[in-house]
Amino acid sequence: MNWTDERVERLKKLWSEGLSASQIAAQLGGVSRNAVIGKVHRLDLPGRAKSGGTVATGRPAAKRAAAAAPRPQTFQARVAPRPVTRSLGATALQEDIEIDAVQETTYRPASNVVVPIARRLSLTDLTERTCKWPVGDPLTDDFHFCGCESQDSSPYCSYHARLAYQPAHDRRKAAAARA
DNA sequence: CCCTGATTCGC
DNA sequence: GCGAATCAGG
Numbered sequence: 001m002n003w004t005d006e007r008v009e010r011l012k013k014l015w016s017e018g019l020s021a022s023q024i025a026a027q028l029g030g031v032s033r034n035a036v037i038g039k040v041h042r043l044d045l046p047g048r049a050k051s052g053g054t055v056a057t058g059r060p061a062a063k064r065a066a067a068a069a070p071r072p073q074t075f076q077a078r079v080a081p082r083p084v085t086r087s088l089g090a091t092a093l094q095e096d097i098e099i100d101a102v103q104e105t106t107y108r109p110a111s112n113v114v115v116p117i118a119r120r121l122s123l124t125d126l127t128e129r130t131c132k133w134p135v136g137d138p139l140t141d142d143f144h145f146c147g148c149e150s151q152d153s154s155p156y157c158s159y160h161a162r163l164a165y166q167p168a169h170d171r172r173k174a175a176a177a178r179a
Numbered sequence: 180c181c182c183t184g185a186t187t188c189g190c
Numbered sequence: 191g192c193g194a195a196t197c198a199g200g
Binding site: 020021022033037038040041047048127129 | 180
């Protein structure tokens with residue numbers, strides 16, 4: 001990716017607004033957070049005085065001569081595929097529960113399901129370890145993602161994973177019971 | 180481990 | 191100039 005004037009402007013703006021380098025990288029796209037940080041320094045923009053990082057000792061001298069390191073991957077984790085068949089326009093978690101869990105399955109009455117506390121993350125705040133369960137109407141600005149800690153490499157937290165991946169036999173039972 | 184920014188240096 | 195590798199700190 002090329003640092004066009006326009007992209008540099010966006011970088012300056014976002015950096016001044018206090019976004020982290022990784023968030024800016026995600027927003028600009030096509031660059032790593034390292035690239036963003038490097039650019040920030042080259043532009044001689046004011047650093048974060050004291051937050052997070054500290055003065056590093058820098059890289060130890062040459063060592064990657066023979067490396068030819070394989071490029072890790074510029075993560076392009078977009079939104080996860082929609083898990084459930086309905087309720088795209090649901091406004092809140094509670095509604096998802098009613099529609100998908102209560103009706104579809106033979107609801108277990110007193111199961112100790114812990115409803116996660118939504119962190120209301122926006123798209124650019126998602127990482128590979130945050131729950132990507134969409135909440136709200138994507139067309140309105142109250143739309144956000146659950147953002148809870150996701151299990152293992154799952155795109156969802158444990159709670160939403162249960163809603164997303166209902167075993168076939170569960171659904172069948174529910175359907176039979178209804179009919 | 181997750182994240183943050185900082186630095187060096189091969190390209 | 192660019193940014194991956196690496197470091198150091200929360």
